[in-house]
Amino acid sequence: MTRSDRASFGARLTDTVAERGPLCVGIDPHPGLLAQWELPDDANGLERFAMTCVDALAGEIAVLKPQSAFFERYGSKGIAVLERVIAESQQAGALVLLDVKRGDIGSTMAAYAAAYLTDGSPLAADAVTLSPFLGFGSLEPAFQAAEKSGRGVFVLALTSNPEASDVQRALNGGRSIAQTVVDGAAERNAGVTPIGGIGLVIGATIGTLGVDLAALNGPVLVPGFGAQGGTMSDIRTLFGKSLRSVLPTSSRDVLKAGPDVFALRSEALRTRDAIVSAAGHH
Numbered sequence: 326m327t328r329s330d331r332a333s334f335g336a337r338l339t340d341t342v343a344e345r346g347p348l349c350v351g352i353d354p355h356p357g358l359l360a361q362w363e364l365p366d367d368a369n370g371l372e373r374f375a376m377t378c379v380d381a382l383a384g385e386i387a388v389l390k391p392q393s394a395f396f397e398r399y400g401s402k403g404i405a406v407l408e409r410v411i412a413e414s415q416q417a418g419a420l421v422l423l424d425v426k427r428g429d430i431g432s433t434m435a436a437y438a439a440a441y442l443t444d445g446s447p448l449a450a451d452a453v454t455l456s457p458f459l460g461f462g463s464l465e466p467a468f469q470a471a472e473k474s475g476r477g478v479f480v481l482a483l484t485s486n487p488e489a490s491d492v493q494r495a496l497n498g499g500r501s502i503a504q505t506v507v508d509g510a511a512e513r514n515a516g517v518t519p520i521g522g523i524g525l526v527i528g529a530t531i532g533t534l535g536v537d538l539a540a541l542n543g544p545v546l547v548p549g550f551g552a553q554g555g556t557m558s559d560i561r562t563l564f565g566k567s568l569r570s571v572l573p574t575s576s577r578d579v580l581k582a583g584p585d586v587f588a589l590r591s592e593a594l595r596t597r598d599a600i601v602s603a604a605g606h607h
């Protein structure tokens with residue numbers, strides 16, 4: 326594989342957030358939201374929901390995060406909609422983080438890397454979420470593909486769901502599993518400017534951080550903000566007032582403002598502006 330001439334993901338994310346503000350909006354076509362938007366729970370309803378999100382958000386919001394599960398529900402027609410969401414969001418200037426949480430043995434990770442992180446694939450996004458629980462090193466093929474093509478990955482470290490802490494905070498030789506993930510990402514991001522392309526997922530709802538992010542030099546995606554109860558105050562407590570490289574993400578809390586395109590866009594911009602003023606950004 327030859328190295329792409331696309332700028333690094335860390336540089337593209339830094340520039341896009343500087344221009345559009347620190348918000349990721351999730352495109353999560355829940356059956357309940359489809360009903361609320363008076364759309365059928367089928368591939369046509371999915372398409373109208375998802376493309377309304379793209380129309381409303383892709384020209385304004387820094388990062389859009391389609392949740393793959395809600396597209397996979399509809400089989401090949403759902404995947405075709407996902408391909409459109411990725412392509413049209415990127416054309417409108419948004420970065421696309423595909424939330425697909427993949428993780429497997431290295432040889433299979435290489436196939437996931439070809440699907441999501443390689444030029445020419447119809448599902449190639451700007452970044453994907455990955456699960457490190459087959460071992461951080463098993464993700465290596467994805468790290469390499471991402472680096473070569475100017476894409477990024479966000480590795481689950483401390484997820485927003487209440488069941489996660491038993492596994493993620495468990496100690497392994499005196500270090501938590503989550504800290505092992507942080508250290509693995511930090512090692513790969515070391516020395517990269519402006520920041521590295523190996524990000525982490527840390528939920529707004531986790532209570533206490535309990536990991537040292539000082540050496541990370543990469544972005545942190547923060548779900549759990551909004552519908553799951555996480556607030557800007559939680560995010561400030563976790564990461565401090567200076568939120569450089571911290572990217573809150575919200576899905577249902579923004580999407581419930583639809584189906585009107587202007588109402589949906591206004592809610593996303595209101596959320597972004599609230600983050601900017603709470604964080605003292607810009």
Ligand SMILES: O=c1ccn([C@@H]2O[C@H](COP(=O)(O)O)[C@@H](O)[C@H]2O)c(=O)[nH]1
Nearest residue numbers: 392484485528548549552553575576577
């Ligand atoms: O720790 C995690 C990792 C990923 N998610 C995903 O983010 C969105 C959250 O949706 P909301 O409607 O804003 O609650 C969803 O796609 C999750 O799968 C997460 O919540 N927590």
